[in-house]
Amino acid sequence: MHTRTRRYHHGDLRAALLTRAEETLREKGPAALSLRELARDLGVSHAAPSRHFKDKQALLDALALTGFERLTAVLEASQDGAGETFAKRLDAMVRTYVGFARDNAELLDLMYSIKHDPAASDVLVEATHRWSDLVVRLIGDGQARGEVREGPVERVGLPVFAALHGYADLAATGMLPSEVDEHGLDEVIAFMLRGCVPRDVL
Amino acid sequence: MHTRTRRYHHGDLRAALLTRAEETLREKGPAALSLRELARDLGVSHAAPSRHFKDKQALLDALALTGFERLTAVLEASQDGAGETFAKRLDAMVRTYVGFARDNAELLDLMYSIKHDPAASDVLVEATHRWSDLVVRLIGDGQARGEVREGPVERVGLPVFAALHGYADLAATGMLPSEVDEHGLDEVIAFMLRGCVPRDVL
């Protein structure tokens, strides 16, 4: 690839490994991710990655962490220009999340598989909390405005999150016939709003 | 384990491989599933499995297929004594599905990962259709009774399925704090019913 004579590696092997790992994950799937092939791609010996990641799992953890950081960043950004009403803020968040899931299907899968690993690192657990806090805040604000039914936020928010998580997974893994996926998201958002409706309405 | 002198294998190696594979999947997770270890566990040579499954993927496909068969069986059974109303039938189906997901978390994961593989076999695709037909029938019957809003069944059913799939995944992978999981399912079912409510009500 790059023909300069290299004594060791050109600079930041750690970052290069993560970048290349994500490319491979996206292009060839998680099964094709091998430390040795990564090292080969980057022109270092197969043992070199171990200086930066104690084992393969540590690299996957680090990769998942970058995913959570990017996800929370776009989700937070989605709330900025979204407007005031619960309907508009929910719409923005859901479309952003599903968009991220479509664009990063394999990465999101990795993120979830690591999240429910009991040995997940602290920084990683913290990253997932930042994201669930966003949902909690969205629901809480909606309740404060009288646009969402009363009740403990986790209980009101849980079905919303379940539907969001489920639809994003279906869409990202290509399990929806394309003509369903076309307007499916509109349908899901309307469904969520009906589910959130205050008790005096339904 | 069994001490009888065996010339080759005791009988049905194919079935024994599938049974042992599911045990390993359940106890040690998908990463620990190796053809060679399976063969060792069953006391045959490492090449023996290839007589029954052309490669590892073929064994996983067969395992997923048994999963789909058992899943559709319990789901169909759930509808028998469920009662007449849409609410009761939905309740029965959702609880049965989530129960299956909890009891077979790793297997269900495998089933989904294979389902969205473009090279999925015909019998496997057919098995997944039997299950989506069940959801379609549930929604269609609800509409006929005037208990579910009008519209194309796929469009009405999609958010229900998304929420079901999403909640089952959260519950099965242990991502719900136990005090949330306690009453979470009731909350999700009520949410689904509000989402399905006819247009003249909401």
Added chain:
DNA sequence: ACCTGAACACCGTTCAAGT
């Protein structure tokens, strides 16, 4: 028909040794 044993090309991980 069903299984074995050896062979091949891959892994992840470890560790002395090099620069």
Added chain:
DNA sequence: ACCTGAACACCGTTCAAGT
């Protein structure tokens, strides 16, 4: 501090040969 090269114990897959 960072990387190499050899070594070890695993994989999946294939194929001649055995019963």
